Each structure stands twice: as structure tokens, then as C-alpha cells.
Amino acid sequence: NAGVTQTPKFRILKIGQSMTLQCTQDMNHNYMYWYRQDPGMGLKLIYYSVGAGITDKGEVPNGYNVSRSTTEDFPLRLELAAPSQTSVYFCASQAGGRGGELFFGEGSRLTVL
Amino acid sequence: EDQVTQSPEALRLQEGESSSLNCSYTVSGLRGLFWYRQDPGKGPEFLFTLYSAGEEKEKERLKATLTKKESFLHITAPKPEDSATYLCAVQVNTGGFKTIFGAGTRLFVKA
Secondary structure, eight states: OOOEEEEOSEEEEOTTOOEEEEEEESSOOSEEEEEEEOTTOOEEEEEEEEETTEEEEOSOOTTEEEOOSSSSBOOEEEOSOOGGGOEEEEEEEEOOSTTOOEEEOOOEEEEEO | OOEEEEEOSEEEEETTOOEEEEEEEEOSSEEEEEEEEEOTTSOOEEEEEEOSTTOEEEETTEEEEEOSSEEEEEEOSOOGGGOEEEEEEEEEESSSEEEEEOOOEEEEEEO
């Protein structure tokens, strides 16, 4: 069972470069999330989606963009990377409705130099 | 503004020394409160969901409780393998639902 798959696992970017973190889930979940986690900290919500074609901002959306063209995929786009975006990024999916468990990917570690 | 606060930031216990972790929340419409465990270099793993004040759930040495303003994760007779970061999260009703996390409590259990 694949669950939630994130790519790449590791990436080093130069300041000003752009990239896309990919996230795919095979559980037919409606809800998907992108979080970032800085060292020793909890997870901060960047963007989330409640279904294909619908996205909304979380707590820390600046410098990021998302799209949700299919139920399975929820890519996160970083434009003009900055050192403040150095972090571990987690994608998660949720069946939806009240109290549903979040299923997480293994994370993508991004360093901006 | 929806907010989740966990305390303490870190907790060091001896094996067998029971204790509790706290999660206090201020949200506009609580749909559920979650506890997750996170090991270093891994994504969070689901432990419990609590829905209403007075509810309790147990799993091995862990017991989660919920009041109208906070939740506790009680750890009874912990073992070194319980060492991890424990994250509290709340699902809030914003028209859709979103899930926001606290900063976590890092638990260290020494043999």
C-alpha cells in the first residue's frame, strides 16, 4: 500500500530558484494538506484542499502556491526560494468529515542556500 | 484566531515514572482533537481522536482525555521506547475543515 507519496525526499536549492514538491495519495481522500516543520517545532499549515479544484490558505502561505487538479495530486510550488523556506515539508491526506485521521508522507527535506 | 498550545516543551522521565502532557486550545468550532506521535526523521503517526468533553481513549501505556479547553495525554509507567515527540492537533470548521497542530512535547524516557 503506497498511501501518501512525496518526492523528492531531499533537495538543495539556491536562493531565487523555483521548484515543485510532489504529493500523491492513492486512498481517494478528499482532503489534502501541506505542512512545514522547522527543527524542534510542530507543524505549520501552509495550504490545504478539501477536494479537486478547491484550495485555501493555512497559517503560513506566503512564498508558496498549490493546485489540486485531481483527487490524487496536490503539488506545492516554491517560487523564488529564500533561506527562510529551509524546512521539512510534509504532505498529508484525510478522508474528510469529522475527526478523520491524517495520513502523512515521509517528508521532503529542503535546504535553500 | 485558532490556536493550539502544548506544554511542557520537553519532558524527561525515568522509566516507570508516570506523567502527563497538556494541550490547550482556543478554536472557533472544534470538530475533533487528535494526538500524534512523531519519531525523528519520520512523519507523525496517529494515536487518538477525541470529539467531546469527558471523552477518554486508551492505547497501551497512553490515555488521552478531553475537556472543553484542554486535553491531556497521560503516560503510565513509560518505557524508553515511548521517547518521541507527541503532537496535539485540532480539526476546526472553517466552511471546510482544516487541521492545525501545536508545537509538540518532546518526551525522553531514560532506562
